[in-house]
Amino acid sequence: MKYVLKRLCSAVIVLFVMSVVIFLIIHWIPGDPAEIYAGTGASASTVETVRKTMGLDRPLVVQYVDWLKGVFQGDFGISLSTKEEILPTLATKFINTLQLSVYGAAFAIICGIGLGVLSALYHNTIIDVFSMLVAIIGISMPVYWVGMLLVMVFSIQLGIFPVTGNETWLSYVLPSICIGLNSLAVITRMTRSSMLEVLNEDYIVTAVAKGLRKPSIYFVHALKNAMIPIITTIGMQFGYLMGGSVLTETVFVYPGLGKYLVDSIQARDYPAIQASLLVLVTVFIIVNFLVDLAYFMLNPRLRSEG
Amino acid sequence: MKTLRKLFSNKLAVLGGIFILLFLLCAIFAPWITTYDYSVQDLMNTKVPPGGDHIFGTDALGRDVFSGVVYGARTSLLIGFCVLVLGGGIGILIGILAGYFGGWVETVLMRIMDSLMAFPAILLALIFVSILGSGLKSAIIAVSLAQVPRFALIVRSSVIQIKSNEYVAAAEVLGQSQFKILFLHILPNGIAPIIIQASLSFGQSLLIVSGLGFLGVGADPLSAEWGAMLSDARTYLMTVPHLAVYPGLAIAITVLGFNLLGDGLRDALDIKNY
Amino acid sequence: MTKLTDMKREKDSGQAQWEYLLEVEDLKTYFITKAGTGKAVDGVSFRLKKGEILGLIGESGSGKSVAVKSIMQIVPKPGRIVGGKVRFKGEDLLGDAKAIQRVRGKDMTMIFQEPMTSLNPVLTIGRQMTEGIMLHLHLKQKQAEDVACKYLEMVKIPNPQEILKRYPHHLSGGMRQRVMIAMALETNSSLLIADEPTTALDVTIQQQILALIRELRDRLNMGVIFITHDMGVINEISDHTAVMYCGKIQEYASTREVMKNPLHPYTQALIQAIPRIDTEQEELHTIPGSVPSLLNLPAGCSFSNRCQYACEQCKNETPELYDTGDGHFVRCWRYADTSTKEG
Numbered sequence: 001m002k003y004v005l006k007r008l009c010s011a012v013i014v015l016f017v018m019s020v021v022i023f024l025i026i027h028w029i030p031g032d033p034a035e036i037y038a039g040t041g042a043s044a045s046t047v048e049t050v051r052k053t054m055g056l057d058r059p060l061v062v063q064y065v066d067w068l069k070g071v072f073q074g075d076f077g078i079s080l081s082t083k084e085e086i087l088p089t090l091a092t093k094f095i096n097t098l099q100l101s102v103y104g105a106a107f108a109i110i111c112g113i114g115l116g117v118l119s120a121l122y123h124n125t126i127i128d129v130f131s132m133l134v135a136i137i138g139i140s141m142p143v144y145w146v147g148m149l150l151v152m153v154f155s156i157q158l159g160i161f162p163v164t165g166n167e168t169w170l171s172y173v174l175p176s177i178c179i180g181l182n183s184l185a186v187i188t189r190m191t192r193s194s195m196l197e198v199l200n201e202d203y204i205v206t207a208v209a210k211g212l213r214k215p216s217i218y219f220v221h222a223l224k225n226a227m228i229p230i231i232t233t234i235g236m237q238f239g240y241l242m243g244g245s246v247l248t249e250t251v252f253v254y255p256g257l258g259k260y261l262v263d264s265i266q267a268r269d270y271p272a273i274q275a276s277l278l279v280l281v282t283v284f285i286i287v288n289f290l291v292d293l294a295y296f297m298l299n300p301r302l303r304s305e306g
Numbered sequence: 307m308k309t310l311r312k313l314f315s316n317k318l319a320v321l322g323g324i325f326i327l328l329f330l331l332c333a334i335f336a337p338w339i340t341t342y343d344y345s346v347q348d349l350m351n352t353k354v355p356p357g358g359d360h361i362f363g364t365d366a367l368g369r370d371v372f373s374g375v376v377y378g379a380r381t382s383l384l385i386g387f388c389v390l391v392l393g394g395g396i397g398i399l400i401g402i403l404a405g406y407f408g409g410w411v412e413t414v415l416m417r418i419m420d421s422l423m424a425f426p427a428i429l430l431a432l433i434f435v436s437i438l439g440s441g442l443k444s445a446i447i448a449v450s451l452a453q454v455p456r457f458a459l460i461v462r463s464s465v466i467q468i469k470s471n472e473y474v475a476a477a478e479v480l481g482q483s484q485f486k487i488l489f490l491h492i493l494p495n496g497i498a499p500i501i502i503q504a505s506l507s508f509g510q511s512l513l514i515v516s517g518l519g520f521l522g523v524g525a526d527p528l529s530a531e532w533g534a535m536l537s538d539a540r541t542y543l544m545t546v547p548h549l550a551v552y553p554g555l556a557i558a559i560t561v562l563g564f565n566l567l568g569d570g571l572r573d574a575l576d577i578k579n580y
Numbered sequence: 581m582t583k584l585t586d587m588k589r590e591k592d593s594g595q596a597q598w599e600y601l602l603e604v605e606d607l608k609t610y611f612i613t614k615a616g617t618g619k620a621v622d623g624v625s626f627r628l629k630k631g632e633i634l635g636l637i638g639e640s641g642s643g644k645s646v647a648v649k650s651i652m653q654i655v656p657k658p659g660r661i662v663g664g665k666v667r668f669k670g671e672d673l674l675g676d677a678k679a680i681q682r683v684r685g686k687d688m689t690m691i692f693q694e695p696m697t698s699l700n701p702v703l704t705i706g707r708q709m710t711e712g713i714m715l716h717l718h719l720k721q722k723q724a725e726d727v728a729c730k731y732l733e734m735v736k737i738p739n740p741q742e743i744l745k746r747y748p749h750h751l752s753g754g755m756r757q758r759v760m761i762a763m764a765l766e767t768n769s770s771l772l773i774a775d776e777p778t779t780a781l782d783v784t785i786q787q788q789i790l791a792l793i794r795e796l797r798d799r800l801n802m803g804v805i806f807i808t809h810d811m812g813v814i815n816e817i818s819d820h821t822a823v824m825y826c827g828k829i830q831e832y833a834s835t836r837e838v839m840k841n842p843l844h845p846y847t848q849a850l851i852q853a854i855p856r857i858d859t860e861q862e863e864l865h866t867i868p869g870s871v872p873s874l875l876n877l878p879a880g881c882s883f884s885n886r887c888q889y890a891c892e893q894c895k896n897e898t899p900e901l902y903d904t905g906d907g908h909f910v911r912c913w914r915y916a917d918t919s920t921k922e923g
Contacts, residue, residue, distance in 0.1 A: 014421045021433065028437045136318075136569070140562035142513055144520050145536060145554035152547050163544075202697040208654050209692075210712045210763070211685020220711075224702050236424075243426025247517050251540065262521050265436055273436050280429060288424050300702055300747040 003302055007292040011285050018281045023064050025277075026270050036270060039080060076275035081267045086275045089260070094279055096166060097249070097256035101241045103172055104180035104248075108241070109234055112184045116191020116230075121218065123196060131188055138185030143244055147178040147251035164253040171252075179248040183237035190233040194226040201225070228298050235291025239284040312574040319570020325563025332379035342370035344377050344530045353546045362552045365535075366542055375552050377530035382512050382560060385446055389511040390504055393450035397457025398500065404458065405465025416462070419455035427452035427514045435523045442515075442531070445524040449511045460503055464496030498575045502568050509564035516557050532557045598670035601771055601803040602628040602651070607664035609643075609650045611874070618874035620646040620659060622827035630770065633797060633804040635818025635835060637811060637850065641871050643827040644807050648773045651805075652690055653680045668771070686716040689764035693776040695756035699748035706744030709763050716767045731762040734799075735792060754785035758792070765796065771803045778813060790817050811854045815839055823847050826872065826882035829901065833908035843910040845887045881913065889914060 026033045034051035035042070042050075051057055055066060070077070076086040119131040154174060155163045162171045198204065199222055207221045246258035253259070257276050264272035296302050313319050332339065342360070348368035356363040362371035400419065404412040422430070427449060434448035435441075468474060477487050518524030519533025520540075527534050532553040539549035609621040620643045628634050638644045649655045651666050653673070666673045668688060673679045692698040700708055709732075710724035719727065725744060732740035735758040748756060757777055764772055774793065778786040794817060797804055806817055814821050814835060821838045823831040823846065831844040842848045849867045869886035878884050884894040893913050901911045 010417065010421075014424070017421070025433070025436050029439070136565055137558075137562065140509065140513075140565050141558045142516060142520070142533075142536075142554060142561075144517065144540075145550070145557065148536070148540060148543060148550045148554065151543060152550065156544060156547070202692060202694050203700040205654060205656075206692060206698045206760075207700070209652055209685060209690040211681065211683075211716065212711065213715070216711070216715075221700050221703070225700065228702075239424070240426045243429040246428055246432065246521065250521055261432060262523070265432065265440070265521075265523055270436075277429075277433060277436070281425075284425065284429070298702070301749050 003296055004293065007289060007296075011289040015282060015285050018285070019068065019278065020064065022274050022277050022281065023067055024060075025274060027060065029270070036268070037080065071278065076278075077271035079264075079272045080269045081264075081272070086272055090257070090275050090279060093255060093257045093260045093276075096254065097242065097245050097258060098283075100166075100172065100175055100179060100248070100254065100256055101238065101245060103176035104178075104241050105183065105234075105238050106180075107176050108180035108183035108187055108237065111180075112187025113191050113230065115184075115188045117195055117218070117223065119188065119192040120195030120199060128192075131192070135185040135188040135192075138181050138188075141181070142247075143178060143182055144247040144251045146181055147174070147248055150174045150178055151251070166254055175248050175252045175254055178251065179241055179244055182244065183234075183241055186237055187230065187233055191226065191230050194229050195222060198222045198226045224298075228295065231294050231298060232291055235287060235294065238291075239287045242280060242283060242287075309574045313570055316570045316573060318566050319574070322563045322566025322568075322570060325559050326567060329379050329560045329563060330383070332376045333383040336376045336380050340370070340373040340376050342373045344369050344373040345528070353542070356548050363546075363548050365538060365549055366546070371535075371549065371552055374530045374535050375532070375556050378532040378535065378553060378556060379560070381442075381525065381529065381531045382516075382557075385442070385449075385515045386508040386512055388446045389450045389453055389515075390508060392447070393453030393507065393511070394457050394500070394504060396450070397454040398461050400454065401458040401461025402465055405462035406469065408466075412462070415458070419458045422451070423455040423459070425452075427510070428517055431514060431518055432523070435518065440523040442519075442525040442529075445515045445518045448518075449514045452514070453507045453511060456503055456507060457500065460499045461496060464499055468496060498571075502571045502575070505564050505568035505571060509561040509568070512557065512561055512564075598667075599629075600627040600667075601630045601632075601669060602805075603665070603667040604647075604651065605665040605667070607647065607650055607666065608662045609646050609655055609659055610662050611659045613658055616875040619827050619877075620874060621650055623664070624824075624827075624829055625664075626822055626829065626832065628771070628803045628805065630803055631797065631801040632820065633794075633806055633818045635814040635821040636805060636807045636824060637809060637814050637821060638824035639809055639871055641874070642824040644824045645775055646827075647824070648690070648775060648805055648807060652684060652688065652773065654684075654690075685712055686767045687769055688771045688773070689767065689769040690773040690775065691757070691760045691764050691777045693779050695753050695760055695777075695780065698760060699756055701748055703747075704744065705746050705748065705751075705759055709744065709759070709766065712763065713766055727766055728762070731766040732759070734765070734796070735759075735762045737762070753781055754788065757781060757785075757789055761789075761792065761796070765800065765802075769802060771805070773805045773807075775807045776809070777806075779808070779810075786813075793817065811839075811850050815854075823850070826877055827874065828882065828911060829909075830883070830912070831908075831910045832901070833906075837906070837908055841908075843904065843908070843915060844883075844912050845889055846883050881911070 026036070029036070032047070034047050034054070034056050037054060037056075038047045038050040055063060058066075074087050076090060078084065079086050079089070082089075115131040115134065119128045122128050151163055151174065154160050160170075161174050162168070165171050203225075204217065204222060207217045212221070242258075244258075245256055246262055248254070249256045249259035250262055257280060261273065261276040261280070263269075264276060346369065348364065350368065351360075351364055352366055352368040354360050354364040354368075356371075360370050360372065362375060364370055365374075400415055404415040430452050431445060431448035434451070435444050438444035438447065474487060477490075482490075515524055516531065516533030516536070519531045520537045522534075522537055525531035525534045527537065535553040536550060536557075539546070539553065542549055604627070605625050607621055607624045608619070611618040611620055622643070624643075624647050626634065636644045636647070646655060646659060649659075650661050651673075653661070655661060661674065664674070668683055671679055671683075673683070699705070706725060706728065709728040710721060713719055713724040713727050714721065717724075717727070728744060729740040732743060737743055737755065737758055743751075743759070748759075751759065760777070761772075772793075777793075778789050781789065790813065793804065793806070796802070806813075808814060818835045821831075821833065821835045822829045823838070823844065825846050831838065831842070831847045838847060839851065842851055846867075853866060867886060872878060872882065872885060878895065880896045881887070881890070881894045881899055884890040887894065891913070897913075899911050899913045899916065901909045902915045903909055904915050
């Protein structure tokens with residue numbers, strides 16, 4: 001339990017620090033926050049009204065607490081470009097991104113572990129070389145370029161999948177592959193090296209000497225041990241995946257949080273930037289905490305110490 | 307010597323080396339290789355397909371794609387170099403401080419590094435870009451920051467390992483100053499993992515910085531930067547697909563080169579954890 | 581042809597017609613690498629009766645561990661069994677690929693040197709113990725747990741029910757080795773191969789485990805091959821002893837005979853190396869030189885470079901295993917004349 005508490009503490013601290021950073025964005029950028037909120041070309045009196053109504057003249061700490069209170073009540077402020085409440089937009093975009101990330105992660109995990117295990121079991125054969133080649137190329141290709149190539153081949157040339165959007169299930173296929181490819185490569189490499197290490201352990205020899213059948217040796221005795229570092233990798237990757245959504249969603253013009261963030265940055269819509277960054281960062285920290293928890297659950301040695 | 311021989315016997319590492327060499331040659335000899343100036347727009351010859359005078363074709367503004375790709379190597383070299391100097395330098399310093407002094411200095415520094423490490427670099431970069439505004443400079447600073455913890459972690463662990471060696475204790479007994487010990491003994495002995503990380507970091511930062519360029523918040527959209535070129539290409543994906551091929555290929559090959567070399571070095575130097 | 585029909589008859593009659601539990605004949609296991617071929621096991625032969633404990637002694641690298649792993653057919657890569665015969669209860673295990681699967685882990689079981697790492701850290705003791713029972717004896721989970729408990733009691737582990745729920749890291753090294761032994765016995769094994777099971781344990785625990793193995797042998801009447809590098813342990817546990825060096829058996833006899841009348845210079849050196857409390861000893865006896873690399877063995881007798889009696893013949897010609905009478909075999913030129921030649 002001590003381990004879990006420690007992790008929880010550090011997660012909360014990181015979340016706090018990040019929320020302060022995100023809050024301060026508006027104050028760090030060059031220019032007067034009140035002017036920015038009022039919009040370009042606003043008159044001096046409008047700027048003053050904005051300063052008063054938004055409480056921008058109060059001390060920073062008070063403003064931060066106020067802002068945080070609002071966030072907890074679902075009040076992310078008003079978008080500068082659409083002049084609408086941010087929350088409803090944010091919620092739908094978030095769901096969309098989550099959906100895409102889950103599909104991408106599923107693709108990456110299933111194929112990554114599969115390829116990695118195969119690669120370890122057929123160590124130094126053509127299968128191993130092939131999956132390692134796939135993995136290193138997967139790590140080296142820019143996500144968005146892969147997305148463009150997929151669109152060029154499967155949407156424009158072959159016409160199988162739609163180019164953009166999220167209307168039918170078909171439109172999820174290419175973005176999922178695109179967003180998951182990097183993670184697939186990382187998971188494949190991790191699985192392979194972890195499996196190779198585990199297959200050298202004494203308890204695997206014991207399992208063989210016990211006359212156990214191969215599936216039982218590989219998938220129960222070996223993979224369960226190998227999974228401990230793999231789980232950590234997968235968890236980290238899920239966070240990275242959500243981060244990578246920024247690129248993938250831009251390629252496929254997919255209405256998710258990543259695209260929303262990029263659009264907001266380009267439009268200098270600071271409340272929207274703050275809101276989407278805060279959500280992405282929070283999800284990221286929560287996922288990391290869950291990964292730690294899973295690591296703890298999988299590792300009996302840690303569990304009994306707590 | 308043994309390490310070099312091992313490196314050369316690794317076919318993939320050699321391939322990586324060839325890619326990097328190609329990349330460096332392009333970056334250094336760009337003016338001599340190209341026949342067109344990428345910044346010159348030729349509105350009479352837009353969207354020319356590859357072949358003939360323009361071997362990679364021209365873009366929507368009539369610029370020569372081949373020149374863009376070759377000059378892009380320069381931009382990329384600059385990016386990678388800056389990230390290594392900035393991110394690597396700060397990371398190494400933090401790693402040495404944490405590893406050498408230990409105690410609360412180490413705890414605090416490493417906690418910060420862990421938290422930084424936990425964030426996807428692209429997200430960190432976007433936070434930075436939101437504050438500093440778009441541009442290549444903010445992109446480089448942001449990506450450097452993302453690389454700091456990677457260097458710090460490996461340097462710290464090799465410092466701790468080397469610190470326990472007898473010759474460092476001997477140097478201390480002989481009254482050498484702490485900084486002399488740090489730079490004369492610890493750094494040269496921990497150099498191998500740093501080189502490996504440098505190779506991998508170079509590739510990673512290239513991916514992220516070009517990603518920012520692609521999003522339109524990195525390098526100037528008109529400059530010869532591969533990500534920015536791809537951002538441009540996306541607009542014409544339906545009509546001028548060849549624009550998307552070459553800059554992407556350039557990034558992939560360069561990053562692949564650094565990744566293969568990094569992997570090869572790791573195998574050759576026989577270092578398991580990086 | 582005759583052999584084939586013989587085996588068939590054995591199977592048909594149901595009851596096996598065999599005199600020896602295990603017969604190993606001219607077993608050869610080589611490690612074929614780019615640097616050369618290491619003959620880790622080079623023509624090893626021995627027989628083992630039911631209820632007999634055979635001690636296999638040698639330094640590390642002598643091939644003793646590879647020899648028993650070859651019997652189990654779990655030789656690590658790049659090792660390969662390249663020749664010889666292994667007959668278990670009269671059945672040839674090397675000829676038929678399926679044969680080993682029928683007996684490995686069921687009739688023929690093995691325990692290892694490192695109890696700390698030989699159990700899977702992420703599975704409960706219960707899970708690890710019952711999987712073998714369920715697979716080999718075709719029992720259900722509940723019954724398998726009962727069987728596991730019975731054997732845990734047999735190896736003198738208190739609260740077996742409780743232990744089944746535990747993970748390996750909860751147990752001490754001695755306890756883990758007991759679990760390993762219980763796991764090896766639970767399928768009614770008739771041959772237990774113990775690969776240095778006491779080396780990693782401290783002396784008092786070592787004594788307990790040795791006593792336990794002896795007791796279980798008496799109770800279950802199983803054959804045991806016990807590997808060690810410690811002559812003192814051999815003296816305590818085994819009925820017969822085979823001394824291995826560089827992949828070959830150098831001496832074989834009853835343990836009493838080996839201890840009382842060691843013939844091979846290597847065996848003599850090993851016995852002298854046993855630390856004694858009863859006699860004043862100025863220094864511990866060690867054998868000069870070191871074990872030669874398997875890739876670069878001396879041309880003749882592999883011990884010739886360390887042997888104080890070595891002559892020209894020893895350096896150039898490999899001696900055979902000579903029978904000096906009373907089932908005492910030795911591979912040394914000094915006994916070539918007195919022997920009745922080849923056993």
